[in-house]
Each structure stands twice: as structure tokens, then as C-alpha cells.
Amino acid sequence: MRSYVTGLLLLLSLSLHAQDTLRLTIRQADSIFLQNNLQLLAEKYQIDIAKSQEIQDKLWANPTLGVEVSAYNPSRGFMDVGRQGQKAITIQQLITRAGKRNKRLALDVESTRKSEFQFYDLIRTLKFELREIFFESYFLNQTIALYDTQIATLNTTVSAFDKEYERKNISLKEVVRLKALLFQLTNDRADILFELAENQRDLKTLLNSEVPIKSVVDSSDINRYQLRNYNLSLLRDRALQSRSDLKVVQSESKQSELNYTLQKALAVPDIQIGGVYDQASNYVNNYFGLNVTVDLPFFNRNQGNIKAAKSNVSYFKTAEMAKQSSINNEVDAALQKVFVAEKAYKSVENHFTDQFELLSKGFYDNFQKRNITLLEFIDFIETYNESIKEFNRLQADRIKVYEELNYVVGEELFN
Numbered sequence: 001m002r003s004y005v006t007g008l009l010l011l012l013s014l015s016l017h018a019q020d021t022l023r024l025t026i027r028q029a030d031s032i033f034l035q036n037n038l039q040l041l042a043e044k045y046q047i048d049i050a051k052s053q054e055i056q057d058k059l060w061a062n063p064t065l066g067v068e069v070s071a072y073n074p075s076r077g078f079m080d081v082g083r084q085g086q087k088a089i090t091i092q093q094l095i096t097r098a099g100k101r102n103k104r105l106a107l108d109v110e111s112t113r114k115s116e117f118q119f120y121d122l123i124r125t126l127k128f129e130l131r132e133i134f135f136e137s138y139f140l141n142q143t144i145a146l147y148d149t150q151i152a153t154l155n156t157t158v159s160a161f162d163k164e165y166e167r168k169n170i171s172l173k174e175v176v177r178l179k180a181l182l183f184q185l186t187n188d189r190a191d192i193l194f195e196l197a198e199n200q201r202d203l204k205t206l207l208n209s210e211v212p213i214k215s216v217v218d219s220s221d222i223n224r225y226q227l228r229n230y231n232l233s234l235l236r237d238r239a240l241q242s243r244s245d246l247k248v249v250q251s252e253s254k255q256s257e258l259n260y261t262l263q264k265a266l267a268v269p270d271i272q273i274g275g276v277y278d279q280a281s282n283y284v285n286n287y288f289g290l291n292v293t294v295d296l297p298f299f300n301r302n303q304g305n306i307k308a309a310k311s312n313v314s315y316f317k318t319a320e321m322a323k324q325s326s327i328n329n330e331v332d333a334a335l336q337k338v339f340v341a342e343k344a345y346k347s348v349e350n351h352f353t354d355q356f357e358l359l360s361k362g363f364y365d366n367f368q369k370r371n372i373t374l375l376e377f378i379d380f381i382e383t384y385n386e387s388i389k390e391f392n393r394l395q396a397d398r399i400k401v402y403e404e405l406n407y408v409v410g411e412e413l414f415n
Contacts, residue, residue: 092274098265138215242410
């Protein structure tokens with residue numbers, strides 16, 4: 001019974017520990033990110049705001065009603081508004097000319113498109129950040145696992161050497177040197193944990209999670225990053241078609257053209273047309289009239305705004321060309337990084353880590369048997385740890401440059 005209760009408590013403890021960490025694959029992380037990220041949820045409201053402006057500018061101007069009554073008649077007293085009194089009623093409606101309403105609406109529609117492109121660009125940027133941190137955290141955890149194994153084994157070795165020192169079989173210098181190596185490994189492990197803590201902060205923010213995130217990666221997640229038949233010309237073309245930030249600039253250029261058309265239309269004066277009823281103050285009683293009001297464009301023909309809008313068109317056209325040039329250069333640089341990272345990765349033998357691990361076990365055994373010197377042992381451990389750490393860093397960097405290529409092209413190239 002006691003064994004049963006102990007086992008039950010152990011299972012409960014493991015279950016609670018599992019609930020404290022959210023284990024995710026990269027696809028699961030992508031999905032949660034799209035659903036939960038607060039920056040994306042906030043940016044969606046900008047699209048709603050832009051669409052609301054479209055609704056507003058579709059509406060016609062309200063008519064204007066005016067009422068005038070006789071406040072005081074010396075012969076009949078105050079508020080003389082009866083059948084023999086005086087009152088006047090006017091109603092007016094604004095009629096826009098030169099298609100101003102439709103031009104404003106076209107500008108609003110393009111503004112909504114720009115908000116949508118900004119939303120997609122935010123997704124592109126944050127997804128790149130998410131994947132970079134996700135894979136970096138995975139490989140940092142792999143390095144932590146290495147250090148945990150090394151520290152645990154070295155602790156055993158140090159304990160054994162302490163006993164040998166007490167028996168006067170080895171010198172204090174050897175014990176202290178081993179403890180210094182253990183101290184160094186512990187400090188190196190702490191530095192990596194600091195990096196992981198910062199990554200956890202960013203992952204939890206990106207996924208809007210209150211629990212730590214554990215990256216789950218298998219070989220298919222790593223092997224899918226292959227360049228295949230992509231070349232510079234093809235990737236540049238796809239980037240110019242897909243980049244949402246370029247579409248934002250193109251939308252701004254389109255808006256500048258629409259605004260230029262609108263400003264020219266605003267130079268055409270609108271008309272106010274209305275009717276008037278006058279009970280007793282006109283040349284006949286119960287007078288009905290029609291009135292039309294229009295500005296005379298003698299002085300203000302919107303010249304300044306038209307000139308500014310025209311210059312704005314040139315500005316955004318130039319900005320669009322500059323953005324296209326920048327994107328071409330970004331694709332070129334990202335592709336070169338992929339070539340460099342892939343070459344470095346392939347230069348490392350496939351069984352590099354396995355061979356090192358096998359050799360590491362032999363070194364511990366030989367050192368404890370005193371077949372190798374302390375200096376040889378320490379030199380190997382330091383070389384081994386640094387090599388594995390750099391290999392894990394290389395793998396993380398390799399995936400990062402592939403994701404950077406995704407980012408600068410604006411597409412998912414490696415599915």
C-alpha cells in the first residue's frame with residue numbers, strides 16, 4: 001500500500017510539472033501565435049478603423065434646416081407666429097461636384113488595403129522573430145543537456161578525487177584544478193540559462209502564454225530547410241510580388257495619386273441647393289422660393305494643396321523604387337548567408353557529436369584509471385564542450401538564415 005501511494009504521488013508530481021511547461025512543435029507555435037499574439041489582435045483594430053472610415057465617407061451630407069420666427073411685434077406682442085404673424089423656414093442640401101465623394105471613398109479603400117498590408121507585414125516580422133527564438137531555444141537546451149551530463153559526471157569524478165586526496169594518493173593541485181573545471185562548466189551553463197531566460201520572456205510574449213515554452217523539434221523540422229531549385233532571379237521576383245512592406249509603400253504611392261486627383265476635384269466649388277418659405281416678410285405673403293449657393297473660386301482654387309499632392313506623388317514613386325532596390329539587395333544578402341551556413345554545416349561530419357560523445361566516455365574512464373594526464377583530460381573536456389556548443393549554435397544559425405530568406409522573400413519557401 002505504501003508503495004502504491006508513493007507511486008501515485010510521483011505520477012501526480014510529474015503531471016503537475018508537465019502542466020507547468022507548454023511543449024510545442026514549430027507548427028503548433030505558429031498556430032498559437034496567430035490566434036493569441038496581442039500585437040496582431042491590436043493591429044486588426046486598425047483595419048476595422050479604416051473600414052469604418054469607408055462607411056462614413058459613403059454617407060451623403062445631411063440637409064440643413066433653418067427656422068426664423070418673429071420674436072416681438074410692437075403691435076401684437078411677443079412671439080407673433082400665428083396666422084397673421086411671421087415665420088420663415090429654409091432647407092438646404094449640399095451637392096458635391098467633380099466626383100469628390102467617390103474620390104474620397106477610393107482613397108479610403110486604398111487606406112484600408114494599406115492597413116491590411118501593414119497587418120500582414122507585422123505577421124511576417126513577428127513570425128520570423130518567433131521561429132528564430134524557437135529554434136535557438138531548442139539548440140540551447142541541447143547544449144544545456146550536454147553541460148548537465150558533463151557536470152554530473154565531473155561531480156562524481158571530483159568526489160572520487162577528494163577521497164583519493166584524503167588518502168594521500170594524489171596532490172591537492174589536481175583536485176583544485178578539477179574543481180576549477182567544474183566551476184567553469186557551471187558558469188558556462190549559467191550563461192546559457194541567461195540566454196534561455198530572455199528567449200522564454202520573448203516566446204511567452206509572442207504566444208501570450210503564462211507558462212514556459214518547451215521547443216519540440218524532430219529531424220523533419222530541420223531537414224525541410226533545403227534550398228532546392230531556388231535561384232537569385234526567381235527569389236527576387238517572388239519577393240517583389242509578395243513582400244507586404246513593399247505593398248505598403250505601393251499603397252502609399254497609390255494613395256498619393258488618389259489624393260492628387262481629390263485635391264484637383266476640391267478646387268471645383270460645391271453647390272448648396274434649397275427651398276425657402278416666408279409667411280409675411282417678402283413681397284407677397286406665403287412666399288415659396290428656391291435658392292442656390294456656390295463659392296466663387298476667384299482667390300482660393302486649392303493651389304497649394306494641389307502642388308503639395310503632386311510633389312507627394314513624386315516622393316512616393318521614388319520611395320517605391322528605393323524599396324524595390326533595397327529588397328533585391330536583401331534577397332541577395334540572405335541567399336549568400338544561406339550558402340555560407342549550408343557549406344559550414346555540411347563541412348561537419350554527420351556523426352561528429354556521436355564520435356565526440358563516445359570519445360568523451362573513454363576519456364573519463366581512462367582519466368579515472370590514470371591512463372591520461374590531468375592536463376590532457378581538461379584540454380579534451382574544454383575542446384569537447386566548446387565544439388558541441390558551437391555545433392549547436394551552427395545548427396541554430398543555419399535555420400535562422402533560412403528563415404531570414406523566408407522573411408526577405410515574404411513567402412514560406414520551406415514547408
